[in-house]
Amino acid sequence: xxxxxxxLGCGTxxxxxxxxxxxxxxxxxxxxxxRPVIKRVLxxxxxxxxxxxxxxxxxxxxxxxxxxxxxxxxxxETIGGIEPAKTFILEAIRGRKHVVTxxxxxxxxCGQEILEVAEQNGVDVYYEAAVGGAIxxxxxxxxxxxxxxxxxxxxxxxxxxxxxxxxxTETGASFEEALREAQELGYAEADPSxxxxxxxxxxxxxILASIAFQTRVRLEDVRVTGIxxxxxxxxxxxxxxxxxxxxxxxxxxxxxxxxxxxRPTLVPKHHPLASVSGSFNxxxxxxDAAGDLLFFGRGAGSLPTASSVVGDVIDCxxxxxxxxxxxxxxxxxxxxxxxPAKAEPVSxxxxxxxxxxxxxxxxxxxxxxDAAVSxxxxxxxxxxxGHAEIVVVTHKAxxxxxxxxxxxxxxxxxxxxxxxxxxxxxxGDT
Numbered sequence: 001x002x003x004x005x006x007x008l009g010c011g012t013x014x015x016x017x018x019x020x021x022x023x024x025x026x027x028x029x030x031x032x033x034x035r036p037v038i039k040r041v042l043x044x045x046x047x048x049x050x051x052x053x054x055x056x057x058x059x060x061x062x063x064x065x066x067x068x069x070x071x072x073x074x075x076x077e078t079i080g081g082i083e084p085a086k087t088f089i090l091e092a093i094r095g096r097k098h099v100v101t102x103x104x105x106x107x108x109x110c111g112q113e114i115l116e117v118a119e120q121n122g123v124d125v126y127y128e129a130a131v132g133g134a135i136x137x138x139x140x141x142x143x144x145x146x147x148x149x150x151x152x153x154x155x156x157x158x159x160x161x162x163x164x165x166x167x168x169t170e171t172g173a174s175f176e177e178a179l180r181e182a183q184e185l186g187y188a189e190a191d192p193s194x195x196x197x198x199x200x201x202x203x204x205x206x207i208l209a210s211i212a213f214q215t216r217v218r219l220e221d222v223r224v225t226g227i228x229x230x231x232x233x234x235x236x237x238x239x240x241x242x243x244x245x246x247x248x249x250x251x252x253x254x255x256x257x258x259x260x261x262x263r264p265t266l267v268p269k270h271h272p273l274a275s276v277s278g279s280f281n282x283x284x285x286x287x288d289a290a291g292d293l294l295f296f297g298r299g300a301g302s303l304p305t306a307s308s309v310v311g312d313v314i315d316c317x318x319x320x321x322x323x324x325x326x327x328x329x330x331x332x333x334x335x336x337x338x339x340p341a342k343a344e345p346v347s348x349x350x351x352x353x354x355x356x357x358x359x360x361x362x363x364x365x366x367x368x369x370d371a372a373v374s375x376x377x378x379x380x381x382x383x384x385x386g387h388a389e390i391v392v393v394t395h396k397a398x399x400x401x402x403x404x405x406x407x408x409x410x411x412x413x414x415x416x417x418x419x420x421x422x423x424x425x426x427x428g429d430t
Contacts, residue, residue: 008088010041063084098320237349245264351389371401
């Protein structure tokens with residue numbers, strides 16, 4: 001029996017969905033007893049050349065050709081963004097169609113509304129591809145790990161920034177040079193703000209934390225620092241200190257109090273996350289029963305992302321075959337508080353530009369001492385123009401205490417700039 005699919009969008013991901021569905025249709029039919037058939041594909045321009053061969057009569061520039069077609073049982077959305085994707089998805093749900101989406105922006109910002117409407121209409125919404133590309137993360141958190149209390153999420157969940165930071169580490173390139181190369185290769189958009197400013201990773205962390213910690217997490221709950229301020233100088237110092245710089249997304253649940261942050265971080269070279277390079281993603285999940293688990297793989301790309309999308313389609317087909325929906329519902333059971341002030345102590349890297357004068361370091365050391373933040377490593381180098389550069393790596397300290405240090409340093413006349421402040425990942429810990 002054929003089950004008809006309507007595909008919204010035929011860009012990078014949509015093209016991969018078409019290719020993989022065709023390639024695996026016979027296997028899927030063997031697995032589920034139902035054969036997926038893409039009946040219509042929504043595009044902006046039906047005459048445009050595409051990365052995948054699509055019969056012209058499948059193409060349409062009218063969303064209603066999919067949303068109002070009673071033969072179509074599953075709508076796959078790969079448009080991205082909030083609108084018109086949200087309107088299309090809600091209309092599909094109200095038309096009793098199952099929905100599969102790769103749209104992390106929409107799920108992070110509007111997921112609760114969409115899932116509630118789906119429950120009211122007796123259909124399913126799947127979004128495995130919204131986080132991690134090919135990496136199965138959503139389903140394990142919702143199904144396989146529910147016997148655990150998940151306490152920690154930590155990982156690299158944005159391929160664009162990881163490519164940029166990897167290139168800076170490998171070649172000594174500046175941020176601007178690495179970004180330009182990423183754009184030329186298609187890893188970064190013409191407007192890279194969502195990636196390099198950390199918003200993409202924050203939206204993904206919002207989704208992951210909501211599921212893992214079984215509570216509603218909002219985007220504004222995540223403290224976000226992007227990578228625009230990371231310089232080749234910082235990358236070189238990190239290497240001198242035996243580390244690399246990665247944009248980490250970190251979520252912690254400590255007795256029902258959450259801390260959520262996306263931030264550039266110095267990661268020791270022997271740490272598993274340090275070797276995650278290029279556009280690859282990796283996520284550590286810590287559960288009280290399972291211990292530490294590492295999910296690793298390609299975080300983006302046509303076929304990798306399509307792998308997760310088509311996997312969700314297969315789940316939809318199984319539900320259709322069984323005549324059920326909601327087999328694996330949402331798991332938002334608790335009300336938990338987000339409190340950045342409860343962030344756990346970690347070591348910090350600070351790079352200072354100071355006047356090259358006697359007594360300056362003593363005044364700086366006094367500021368650290370007054371805040372009870374001790375120094376573990378100090379690197380001092382003479383720079384040109386009458387100033388010196390000092391790098392300090394602290395022992396573990398509460399972030400609020402480090403914030404007090406930074407504020408006091410900026411008020412010190414002999415400190416020209418606090419050029420960088422980044423946490424340092426513990427040795428080998430997740």
